[in-house]
Amino acid sequence: MTMGLLRALPLMLLTKSVLSSTMVLHESISHVPSGFKALGSPSPTQEIELFIAIVQSNITGLAKVVDAVSFPSSPSYGQYLSSAEVAEYVKPPAESLSAVMDWVTPNVASVKPFSPAGDILRVSLTVEQAEGLFNTKFSTYTQSANGQEMIRALNYSLPSTVQQHILHVHPIIAFTPPPQRPSQNTVYKRKATLNRRQLAPCEDIVRPVCIQQFYGIPNTTISGSLTNSIGVQGYNSASLGEYANEDDLATFLNEFRPDIAGNTFSVTLLNGAQNLQDNSGGLEGQIDIQYTVGVAGNVPTTYVLDGTNSDAATSYMDTINWLLSQEDPPTVFTTSYANEETDLTQSAATSVCNGYMQLAAIGISMIFASGDGGASDNQQGCTSFVPMFPSTCPYVTSVGGTFFQPPTAFVSSAGGFSNYFPVPSYQAADTSAYLESIGDEYSGMYNPNGRGFPDVAAEWEVFIVNAGGVTSIGGTSCASPIFASFIALVNDRLIAAGKPVLGFLNPLLYGTGKGGLDDVTVGQSSGCSGSTGGWNSAAGWDPVSGLGTPDFAGMLNALGI
Numbered sequence: 001m002t003m004g005l006l007r008a009l010p011l012m013l014l015t016k017s018v019l020s021s022t023m024v025l026h027e028s029i030s031h032v033p034s035g036f037k038a039l040g041s042p043s044p045t046q047e048i049e050l051f052i053a054i055v056q057s058n059i060t061g062l063a064k065v066v067d068a069v070s071f072p073s074s075p076s077y078g079q080y081l082s083s084a085e086v087a088e089y090v091k092p093p094a095e096s097l098s099a100v101m102d103w104v105t106p107n108v109a110s111v112k113p114f115s116p117a118g119d120i121l122r123v124s125l126t127v128e129q130a131e132g133l134f135n136t137k138f139s140t141y142t143q144s145a146n147g148q149e150m151i152r153a154l155n156y157s158l159p160s161t162v163q164q165h166i167l168h169v170h171p172i173i174a175f176t177p178p179p180q181r182p183s184q185n186t187v188y189k190r191k192a193t194l195n196r197r198q199l200a201p202c203e204d205i206v207r208p209v210c211i212q213q214f215y216g217i218p219n220t221t222i223s224g225s226l227t228n229s230i231g232v233q234g235y236n237s238a239s240l241g242e243y244a245n246e247d248d249l250a251t252f253l254n255e256f257r258p259d260i261a262g263n264t265f266s267v268t269l270l271n272g273a274q275n276l277q278d279n280s281g282g283l284e285g286q287i288d289i290q291y292t293v294g295v296a297g298n299v300p301t302t303y304v305l306d307g308t309n310s311d312a313a314t315s316y317m318d319t320i321n322w323l324l325s326q327e328d329p330p331t332v333f334t335t336s337y338a339n340e341e342t343d344l345t346q347s348a349a350t351s352v353c354n355g356y357m358q359l360a361a362i363g364i365s366m367i368f369a370s371g372d373g374g375a376s377d378n379q380q381g382c383t384s385f386v387p388m389f390p391s392t393c394p395y396v397t398s399v400g401g402t403f404f405q406p407p408t409a410f411v412s413s414a415g416g417f418s419n420y421f422p423v424p425s426y427q428a429a430d431t432s433a434y435l436e437s438i439g440d441e442y443s444g445m446y447n448p449n450g451r452g453f454p455d456v457a458a459e460w461e462v463f464i465v466n467a468g469g470v471t472s473i474g475g476t477s478c479a480s481p482i483f484a485s486f487i488a489l490v491n492d493r494l495i496a497a498g499k500p501v502l503g504f505l506n507p508l509l510y511g512t513g514k515g516g517l518d519d520v521t522v523g524q525s526s527g528c529s530g531s532t533g534g535w536n537s538a539a540g541w542d543p544v545s546g547l548g549t550p551d552f553a554g555m556l557n558a559l560g561i
């Protein structure tokens with residue numbers, strides 16, 4: 001009894017001192033995004049979950065470290081940090097953590113670290129508690145497209161004494177959908193008959209042997225390394241039922257890669273995910289697994305399947321946190337999901353991108369499909385182009401789509417310039433050369449000072465096995481796992497030569513690594529006025545095919561091995 005009183009006292013004093021500090025508006029949006037409708041007030045006792053991003057100790061220092069380990073000319077090139085060393089840069093300063101904890105703890109049901117370094121807290125609380133803490137008013141909104149409900153507000157405030165310690169609180173004002181599959185994924189009617197598949201020319205049926213031929217990718221590894229591995233992102237939340245089928249992979253390898261028949265993949269399940277084997281899913285998981293296991297011969301491959309129903313920012317962060325907590329994380333990680341950049345608030349996108357910076361510091365090549373909506377994410381009649389995230393984060397490698405013969409950029413290959421992230425030094429000369437070449441064209445429709453994407457490109461249309469049958473499918477969904485496989489086999493040759501793996505790729509790719517890419521100069525992406533209104537592919541970097549497609553021998557040569 002007495003103990004309880006003694007312990008309660010400091011909390012009461014504290015609450016009083018916070019109450020006496022003024023509330024300061026921290027983030028706001030002027031209106032509810034289109035496509036959402038307010039349904040009314042949620043129950044005050046309804047539990048919600050919020051993520052508090054606390055200021056990080058030394059994120060500018062970590063950015064310098066990433067440059068030092070990723071630029072080939074740097075003396076510490078390839079000398080990656082451990083996750084524990086990275087955590088020292090991003091953990092909150094002690095006084096920030098205690099200021100936030102002292103304010104939050106008495107007013108919430110639970111508070112736990114979300115990121116391994118503790119810079120993001122995961123807080124459970126009721127609507128009533130949240131309205132008090134953040135001086136706001138929540139409503140329940142429904143998204144007309146899918147009926148999904150979200151509890152959100154248009155603004156929130158923080159006590160003036162706490163504000164300096166907090167970057168942002170997510171997702172109070174973020175109407176962010178889950179990660180999206182690139183939209184194309186067209187299933188073509190072309191189906192080769194069984195006995196023609198092996199012999200058909202690559203113009204008719206693109207399969208691993210064609211990818212190997214065109215890019216000079218070898219059959220298998222030579223180093224014997226088991227730590228050089230590929231991670232493959234999957235989602236099987238309610239809206240994204242994706243699975244990778246083991247029997248279909250076996251059929252695919254028997255048919256198209258008999259030399260590695262029997263190879264398989266391991267599965268990591270996050271947030272209650274299940275890798276169902278009943279053919280109830282979509283095609284994304286099939287593409288992503290068949291064009292990693294089936295191209296990167298003998299590189300260990302892990303399907304990281306997340307069952308979360310969270311918004312995209314939280315879902316992308318889930319994987320970042322998982323990678324940061326692995327003793328031996330995959331060296332290459334491919335994701336064929338993307339969102340429009342404005343699906344995320346700028347503060348949440350920055351948090352996620354700082355997560356990719358941490359993965360760059362520990363030496364993981366994060367590879368993303370650029371998206372399948374051309375310059376405008378398939379919007380027509382728009383007045384601005386639509387950049388895609390995570391591709392616009394300067395710490396990831398974004399892969400656009402091309403055809404093999406003749407090498408031509410794919411009309412739906414997404415690309416452009418970020419409105420959130422400025423152009424990074426490694427690509428500034430290349431993006432400005434492209435922008436100079438187009439002059440005033442599209443001026444006002446994009447941010448000429450933004451990070452340009454994609455960085456590279458690869459084949460967008462391939463054959464897969466789904467539910468036992470062979471089918472053709474297209475999209476940058478195919479290009480990202482193919483590029484990841486290329487990098488994993490380059491890493492294998494580096495390991496065999498006693499060198500570190502490539503880690504964050506872009507400073508290499510925009511420098512000496514250009515020798516390991518074949519420039520694609522033909523083709524145009526779709527834009528706001530349909531198939532003729534997008535970017536042109538051109539000599540050098542362009543926002544359709546990036547710097548070009550893989551050239552294995554050229555890359556080994558550029559790396560001096």
Ligand SMILES: *[C@@H]1O[C@H](CO)[C@@H](O)[C@H](O)[C@H]1NC(C)=O
Binds near residue numbers: 058060061062064065
């Ligand atoms: C931040 O990190 C950089 C790079 O490691 C280092 O030089 C600098 O001293 C650090 N600053 C602080 C305040 O720790």
Ligand SMILES: *[C@@H]1O[C@H](CO)[C@@H](O)[C@H](O)[C@H]1NC(C)=O
Binds near residue numbers: 025028137153155
């Ligand atoms: C915050 O949002 C509420 C609506 O929920 C609105 O009435 C109020 O004016 C907003 N305040 C600011 C400062 O934007």
Ligand SMILES: *[C@@H]1O[C@H](CO)[C@@H](O)[C@H](O)[C@H]1NC(C)=O
Binds near residue numbers: 219258259
């Ligand atoms: C790769 O595998 C194919 C099919 O099994 C075989 O014909 C070819 O010789 C192999 N190439 C190399 C370089 O080993």
